Amino acid sequence: MTAARKYAPEQLMNVLLAPVVSEKSTRVADKHRQYVFRVADGATKPEIKAAVELLFKTKVEDVRVARVKGKAKRFGRFAGRRRHWKKAYVRLAAGQEINFGTME
Numbered sequence: 001m002t003a004a005r006k007y008a009p010e011q012l013m014n015v016l017l018a019p020v021v022s023e024k025s026t027r028v029a030d031k032h033r034q035y036v037f038r039v040a041d042g043a044t045k046p047e048i049k050a051a052v053e054l055l056f057k058t059k060v061e062d063v064r065v066a067r068v069k070g071k072a073k074r075f076g077r078f079a080g081r082r083r084h085w086k087k088a089y090v091r092l093a094a095g096q097e098i099n100f101g102t103m104e
Contacts (some may be wrong), residue, residue, distance in 0.1 A: 015043045015051040034091045058092040
């Protein structure tokens with residue numbers, strides 16, 4: 001049984017929010033076959049794996065999750081903080097790749 005069958009497709013469409021495009025994420029993609037995504041705060045590793053396999057038709061080998069603290073910001077004398085967010089490092093199986101230009 002694949003991981004995508006456990007969850008409703010409508011639920012999985014709300015798990016991945018956006019790919020994270022940065023120097024670090026590009027380096028990790030080239031070196032370790034990992035792609036970095038911004039994910040929903042309540043997303044779990046199995047949900048993330050199922051969402052990537054469903055959306056990109058690839059085989060996911062491993063998922064690692066990290067919480068990113070929001071930056072402290074000031075606007076004049078008012079101090080505030082940006083939202084915390086969650087990102088996922090998704091490692092694909094050998095020979096698999098994600099092309100963000102052609103999403104179906």
